[in-house]
Structure formats: structure tokens, C-alpha cells
Amino acid sequence: MRDPVCEMKVGAESLTVDGYPDVGFCSEHCRSAFTADPGRYMVNAAAGQGVTAAVSTTKEPALVGAPAAGSVGGDTVHLAISGMTCSSCVATIEKVLAGTPGVLDARVNFASEEATIEVSTASLDTLTAAVASAGYTAREVSDDVDAGDIEAEERDKLYRTLIRKFWFATIVGLPVMYFSYPELFPGIPAKGTTALNLIWAAMALVTLPVMLWSGSQFYTGAWAAFKHRSANMYTLVATGISAAWLYSTTALLFPGLFPEERLRDVFFDVTAVVTALVVLGMALEIRARAKTSEALKKLIGMQAKTARVVRGGEEIDIPIDAVVVGDIIVVRPGEKIPVDGQVVSGASAVDESMVTGEPIPTEKTEGDTVIGSTINKTGSFRFEATRVGKDTMLSQIIQMVRDAQGSKAPIQRTVDKVAGYFVPAVMIVAVLTFMTWYTFGPSPALLYAVITTVTVLVIACPCALGLATPTSLMVGIGKGAENGILIKSGDALETAHRITTVVLDKTGTVTMGKPSLTDVIALGSVDEDTLLVLAASAEKVSEHPLGEAIVAGAKDRGLTLSEPETFLATPGHGIEGTVNGRMVVLGNLKYMSEKGVAAGAAESILERLADEGKTAMVIGVDGGLGGVIAVADTIKADSVAAIRRMHELGLEVAMLTGDNVRTARAIGAKVGIDRILAEVLPEDKASEVTKLQGEGKVVAMVGDGINDAPALAQSDVGLAMGTGTDVAMESGDITLVKGSLTGVVTAIELSQATMRNIHQNLVGAFAYNTLGIPIAAGVFFPFFGLLLSPLLAGAAMAFSSVTVVTNANRLRRWQPSLVKESAR
Secondary structure, rough: EEEOOOEEOOOOEEEEOOOOOEEEEEHHHHHHHHHHHHHHHHHHHHHHOOEEOOOOOOOOOOOOEEOOEEEOOOEEEEEEEEOOOOOOHHHHHHHHHHHOOOOOEEEEEOOOOEEEEEEEEHHHHHHHHHHHHHHOOOEOOOOOOHHHHHHHHHHHHHHHHHHHHHHHHHHHHHHHHHOOOOHHHOOOOOOOOOHHHHHHHHHHHHHHHHHHHHHHHHHHHHHHHHHOOOOOOOHHHHHHHHHHHHHHHHHHHHHHHHHOOHHHOHHHHHHHHHHHHHHHHHHHHHHHHHHHHHHHHHHHOOOOOEEEEEEEEEEEEEEHHHHHOOOEEEOOOOOOOOOEEEEEEEOEEEEEEHHHOOOOOEOOOOOOOOOOOEEEEEEEEEEEEEHHHEEEEEEHHHHHHHHHHHEEEEEEEHHHHHHOHHOOOOOOOHHHEEEEEHHHOOOOHHHHHHHHHHHHHOOOOHHHHHHHHHHHHHHHHHHHOOOOOEEEHHHHHHHHHOOOEEEHHHHHHHHHEEEEEEEEEEEOOOHHHHHHHHHHHOOOOOOOOOHHHHHHHHHHOOOOOOOOEEEEEOOOOOEEEEEOOOEEEEOOOOHHHHHHOOOOHHHHHHHHHOOOOOOEEEEOOOOEEEEEEEEEEEOOOHHHHHHHHHHOOOEEEEEEEEOHHHHHHHHHHHHOOEEEEOOHHHHHHHHHHHHHHHOOOOOEEOOOOOEEEEEEEEOOOOEEEEEOOHHHHOOOOEEEEEOOHHHHHHHHHHHHHHHHHHHHHHHHHHHHHHHHHEEEEEEEHHHHHHOOHHHHHHHHHHHHHHHHHHHHHHHOOOHHHHHHHHHO
């Protein structure tokens, strides 16, 4: 347990309060503080008992409840969806799932072809049946390595099938295109001759299998949509190529229906070539879309498959699923650590870059924690499994990334609404185009009407709209995971690019979060090393954090300490003891005066150190002034560079702390803080964030402690340090695994890069359709006599989606600015 007042770990023998059997206290002081105002400390108490903070996505303060199971209000289910063709399918599936009893929320990601469903009571069978009723197939997504291999095989199989269909349509389409233009190419019989009619008849026969096999997915997809009274991209393509084939076959079989021979033309080439181009576009899109989820696949592929455990005194290899908490696992040099745990014997250096993004291996010794799927480099060690299966850090990261990629950014919801009306609107435009050309067009009006209608149907591309946002979002979130930035939702990623003010909690965020020895100043006859040995030896039996910092500092300098013969602590003032026969006194000026040590010469030094944000203590030796020792919560090595980069991005940086103004200003001056919010009580942190929001600022809060949870939840974007508490990480929108401020910069820069990419995609997709459809309808014909060929329309449509996905994949080459600077 943790004391809810001071957050120290306490055992079963700790002090208690009646009515709160699960809360323990380290001292009477903390118990009295809790008794005076229990509600103030209940968030801390709940966190100490392992209770999860359930935080509303509407940014209300964190609420403490029972341990969460999956998600607030129910579980999250991920389904892989097959058969989607465009964003119209997304709307159809979301509508069906949302109407299923027991479903709280449903989001479908067209780019990843997955549905993320929040359920209360709905079973997996119910969900898959609902998707099937809409004309699609669904199965549960698995994070198993083998399942990922199967998915890749299925994707490759579909790609190969589409490529075969493309080549068949191309081989048929080239001669068909040649014989479709007797006036352009030599060696073709003239129109109206029996020879040309026979050639056209052969073209009708050979293009039929192109339609029915190469284009089979168009018809099955269109029929599935029709059965559910909807339309999709396949509806447009199937209608276009069918109209071209039917018109051509009618012209061939019933020439008497056409008053003039010049009206009797065929478009079998449109059927074959458009089918070939669209199928090729689908194949290339599958290949490109596979790359957008590469980061998630890489994470899944990192999971170990086996573990070497000690059972019955013997080392045996077992499947990773058979490992249980408490197992002792053996890891040798070069091997992958199978699950999370704690080292019980041995030592090594471990490469944790796949989780933290930190390339330098971390030294591990007895008592240190290890993370599953990280790589053991040099030594051999044994560790006890503490988290297995879905509870390991990697499994949780995979789940978080999958949930985030399945979420929707606000901009995507708007696009999806537009896209839902897109296909019906195109069908209406096609009908109006036919009517306009047939009524007002030049002779032969019917021919022009057919050409323009088919071109409109073929050029329209709802896919580009549907893919514009989710592909960029998937790549961006995946790129974040590669850099130790775990983004929980599309909302967080989109909002982060609008941040104007970053609020940093001082302790554990800007600073290390624990005191360290900073200064040893000798003012008497005793040298610095001897002074430090005496002070550290006297503090050796002390449990005070400042004393522990002095002892650790002495050990870091390689000094040998002695056991004190006597020791006496006066809380709030100092300590005295005997070390190697010498009387040592350590404390503040008042304490020195009480012990008869003349410390006037130390006053100016104490004042200077206080101005630097350090806690300074006077040390007396054998009744005389020995010197001054100072400790401080030292600033993290990369804080200054990270804050400088925030300023370069045009951000205001504020620091929130409970320290006094003097200390806060000293630290703020060192790192370049713009705004100091000092002497803020833990319960007032959220209100400080609210005040900043009241000034019209978009606020990001960065923290790591339990008392930061309400402020993280209140902020527009909460960034939780991965080195902090579970409650803080639960409350944050973004988790920084490495626990460094450079992660804040990376998260903001990644958000800006991703949103820039999304805007490029959306501008391209909307511009393509906004300009392409009117051009296909013949808007330039009255002015320039130009009409767009259905073949060019098919090519444009096929490659518009590929262009969007390819642009999204450019994000995979993105690098954080601070990483690029360090590489120079």
C-alpha cells in the first residue's frame, strides 16, 4: 500500500483509521492530515489499492471506481472486416453495429479494415452476424504472431489474385482497344461491314469473362450493397462497365435501333481497360495499405514465442502462453526476454529501445524490472515473471496502438458524413448528365450521353475520401509507438497540433523527482571528502530523503562510510551523531545555534544555494563550523533542450509546482520557463489548468504523479510520463514511455506532421472529385470541344486512392527534430 498523504510505501503494520480498513499511514502526522479531510486524499488512497481511474473522454475530472475491465462500461472488441470498398461501406457497417443490442459504440477504420466496438453484453457471434447481415464478413482480430502471419498470407493471396485479374483484363483489353477505333488504326474493316461486325461480336464474347471474372468483385460488392438498399464504389464501377458493354452489345445485335450508322458505336474497350485499371489500382492500394500498419505488425512480431523456465529444478522450454506469474525464467545472452518480471539473480545489459526508443542498453541487476520482448545483450540472469499474457507492457502497448488506430479524429467524422452521401450523389449526377446530353447535346446525342455518363460513374472515387484521414492516422500513431509515444486516440493526435501552452509538473517531469547531492563546500579545517564521509556516515541510519541523497552521493564518489556510534534526529531541524569518535552536527542555522556551532560564515552561501533552488544544510564538526552540504531535485539532462524546442515551435511553457516561489523561479530560470505557477496544492492543479483555458489557450498538461491525474484529465491534451503512476497514465491522452520531456516535443511535432499529411490528402481527394466529376460530365465541351475519355477517367480513379495512401506512407520517413539534431 501507499500512504495517501505522502505517497510512501507502507506495510501491513502501518497506522490505520477507523472506517478505512484498506488505508495505511507511515506516521501520526499523515494519519492526522487524512482524518482532517479524507476526501482530499481518496484519489491517492484508491491508487494505492490498485483501483483504476476512469476518465471521461469529455475531459471531466478523473473519477475513481472499481478496477476497469477492458473499457469503461464494458469490453472493447476488434473485428477484421472483409468486403469493404469505400467509405460508404464504413457508414453501413457502423450503422448496423450501432443498432445491435449490447453495443455501446462502433467505429470502422477503412484503412485498416477493422471495426473497434465498445460492448456491454453483445457476444462475438452477435457482432459477426450483424456485420454479415450487412453483406460483409468479420472475424476477431488476434495479436498472436502466427495470426499476423496468416493475415499477411491472406493479403498476399488477394494481391496475387488481383494481379492475375489485371493481366487477364490487360491481355484482352489491348486488342479490343485496337479494334474499337477503325478510323484511327490501319488494317481494320470499315464500319457497317460484316467483317467488322464479326470482330465486334468476338470482342463482346472476350470482354464478358473480363467483366465476370476480372470484375467479379464489382458485381458481388454492388449486389451486397443493393440488398441493403445502399450503394458503394463497386456500384459505380459495375454500373459504368456494364452500361458500356450493354450499349455496345445492343449496337451489335440490334443495328436497326440506331437511325444512323455513325451512332452505332461500341465501347468494349471501356469495359476491359477500365476493369484492368481499377483492379490494378486495388492491388497497388492493398500493397500500400499494408505498409500503413507496419508499426503495429512490428510490435506484434516482437513477441516471444517460447520461454525457458525452471520447474522441478530443471530448465525447460515452454510456449509463451504456458508461462504463469511466479515462474522463474532463465535468459541467456542474445535472447529475447519473454514476459515482464523482476531480476532475482545475475546481471546484464538489456536493449529496451523497442519500448522506450532509447538506443543505449540499460543495465539490469538483482531487483530491477525487465520488460517482455526486449533483448538481452551480454550477461545471463534469472527473473521472476510478474506480468504475463495480455498484462505485459508490450501487450498493453499493442492494445493501446490498436485502439488508437481504430479511433476517429474529429475531422474524419466530418469526412465520413460527406462520404456517406457521395455515391448516391454521383449516381444522381450521372443520371442528370445523361439527361442533359441526350436532351441538349449535339448529334449523336445518345452517344455523347452514354460516354459522359460512363465517364462520370468511373471517375468518381469515394475511396480517396475514405482513406485520406485513417491512413495518415494509422501511420502517425504507429510512428509514435516506434518513438515511445503511445497515443490513445485520434482526438488526442488532432488536438495536439493546436496546443498553445504546455504546463509542466516540476517534480519527476522537469526534474528527476528525487534529491541528489549537488554541493559540498568546506569552510573549516576539514577537507570536502572528509566532510562528506562524516555527514554521510551520520546519515547512514537516517530514513530521511535528504539523508539518503547525501549517502548516495558519497557512495557515487567512491568514499568509504563508517557506522555511527551514536545518532539522534530532531525532525524539521537536523541530526547529530558520533562518527569515528568525532561529533557531527548537520541541519539548519537554528539547529546549529542550539548546538553551539557558530555558523555565521555560512549564511551568504546558504542564501545563494537557496536562490539556485537547492536545499542547503550546515555541518559542524567537533563544535566548529565544517561547511555546507546541498542537495536538490536535479534537472533532467534533456529538459533544457526540450523546452528550447517548445519555444521554437511557438509554445508558451509554464511550470506547476508546490514549491515556494523562490525555488520555483530558480529552476524555471535554469530551463527557460515562461510562466511559474508556484505554491500550488495538489488539489488545485486542475483549477490552474482551467484558468489557462479560460484565457483561450489550448493546454497540454505533462505530469507523472497521482495528484496530476485531475489536471491531466482537465487539460485539452494530457501527456503522462511512462515512469509515473498507473493512475496518471490512465488519465493521460498520450503516454511518454521514456519519461522525458523530449517525448512532449516529439508528440507535438508528430501531431503537426500527421495533421499536415491529412490536410494534404483531403485537399487532394476533394479537389480530385470536385474537379474530376464536372470534367467527366463534359463541362469543358461547350467552350473547348473537349471530352474526357472513360479510359483516362478509369486510370485517374484507379490511382487517386494509391496517391492518397502513398502520401500517408511518407510519414514513415518522419523523424523527431531532437533526434535529427543529436545525429548531426
